[in-house]
Amino acid sequence: MLDIGEVVRRTGVPASTLRYYEEKGLLAASGRHGLRRQYDDGVVGRLALIAMGRAAGFSLDEIAGMFASDGTPRIDRGLLTTKADELDATITSLTALRDSLRHAAACPAPSHLACPTFRRLLAKVTWNQQPTGKPRRSAPVRM
Amino acid sequence: MLDIGEVVRRTGVPASTLRYYEEKGLLAASGRHGLRRQYDDGVVGRLALIAMGRAAGFSLDEIAGMFASDGTPRIDRGLLTTKADELDATITSLTALRDSLRHAAACPAPSHLACPTFRRLLAKVTWNQQPTGKPRRSAPVRM
DNA sequence: GTCCTACTTGAAGCCGACTTAAAGTCAAGA
DNA sequence: TCTTGACTTTAAGTCGGCTTCAAGTAGGAC
Numbered sequence: 001m002l003d004i005g006e007v008v009r010r011t012g013v014p015a016s017t018l019r020y021y022e023e024k025g026l027l028a029a030s031g032r033h034g035l036r037r038q039y040d041d042g043v044v045g046r047l048a049l050i051a052m053g054r055a056a057g058f059s060l061d062e063i064a065g066m067f068a069s070d071g072t073p074r075i076d077r078g079l080l081t082t083k084a085d086e087l088d089a090t091i092t093s094l095t096a097l098r099d100s101l102r103h104a105a106a107c108p109a110p111s112h113l114a115c116p117t118f119r120r121l122l123a124k125v126t127w128n129q130q131p132t133g134k135p136r137r138s139a140p141v142r143m
Numbered sequence: 144m145l146d147i148g149e150v151v152r153r154t155g156v157p158a159s160t161l162r163y164y165e166e167k168g169l170l171a172a173s174g175r176h177g178l179r180r181q182y183d184d185g186v187v188g189r190l191a192l193i194a195m196g197r198a199a200g201f202s203l204d205e206i207a208g209m210f211a212s213d214g215t216p217r218i219d220r221g222l223l224t225t226k227a228d229e230l231d232a233t234i235t236s237l238t239a240l241r242d243s244l245r246h247a248a249a250c251p252a253p254s255h256l257a258c259p260t261f262r263r264l265l266a267k268v269t270w271n272q273q274p275t276g277k278p279r280r281s282a283p284v285r286m
Numbered sequence: 287g288t289c290c291t292a293c294t295t296g297a298a299g300c301c302g303a304c305t306t307a308a309a310g311t312c313a314a315g316a
Numbered sequence: 317t318c319t320t321g322a323c324t325t326t327a328a329g330t331c332g333g334c335t336t337c338a339a340g341t342a343g344g345a346c
Contacts, residue, residue: 105223
């Protein structure tokens with residue numbers, strides 16, 4: 001059993017965030033010591049899982065829907081595959097964008113919009129955007 | 144010269160967003176017809192550029208700092224390269240995540256956290272996060 | 287028994303990127 | 317000239333994901 005303070009120390013995730021996640025149904029404390037939440041040590045893995053989902057652009061609600069509070073998947077494998085496919089599209093898009101930036105850094109054209117190569121990359125980027133998800137960066141979870 | 148309504152029709156970007164971008168210094172109308180904003184046709188490319196930046200996880204303020212209002216880069220090439228490198232790290236992270244999801248879809252282990260392969264992928268994801276940027280999806284800009 | 291300190295609660299606040307609402311303006315067509 | 321309707325303005329609202337605040341509580345050291 002880990003006291004919430006210990007979880008904070010181990011993972012770097014603030015207590016306020018842990019409470020927020022609990023409120024959202026992403027995480028469950030396994031007990032209390034007085035008022036204090038106590039977690040079993042699986043919480044560290046679960047937080048990593050949540051961080052992973054956030055990094056992938058899933059909302060907390062989506063993540064809550066994907067995994068039971070113990071981290072075991074609640075969803076069918078097909079959905080996971082679908083999400084993986086979505087990620088693939090995102091990766092493709094970001095890759096094109098990265099190439100655009102590298103090209104912009106090297107291209108001598110006065111305006112990048114005047115450069116055919118850049119315009120082609122640009123088109124790739126703007127067309128490839130998906131309707132779901134919004135990758136965000138959060139502090140790394142220490143495991 | 145394009146009336147704001149025409150820009151909306153051509154790009155799919157709402158008028159409110161165009162005004163917001165102007166307020167933020169990302170975009171300038173080249174004139175007015177009565178009260179109505181008029182744009183030169185370069186606006187379409189600029190909007191695509193902004194969309195590109197957003198997709199890459201740059202904030203509007205960052206984008207405003209990167210390009211003059213006509214779309215020509217205002218920044219040094221080194222910064223572009225730096226951003227490209229950041230994107231590279233993001234791509235690496237998302238790729239690991241995609242692999243994790245695909246693995247989760249295929250792995251027979253009861254909890255993914257119990258699977259060594261999954262844990263390895265997970266570690267890759269959580270360690271690779273960067274401090275800046277938060278890719279968001281917006282509606283594609285029609286060019 | 288008292289005090290310290292780390293926790294607790296609920297509510298409010300914050301940030302970015304917009305969107306929406308309410309009231310006003312104005313060019314163009316009948 | 318009058319009406320229409322697409323625009324204008326400023327201000328406030330929204331949404332997700334937290335953080336911060338004020339006030340309260342309780343376990344453990346003394």
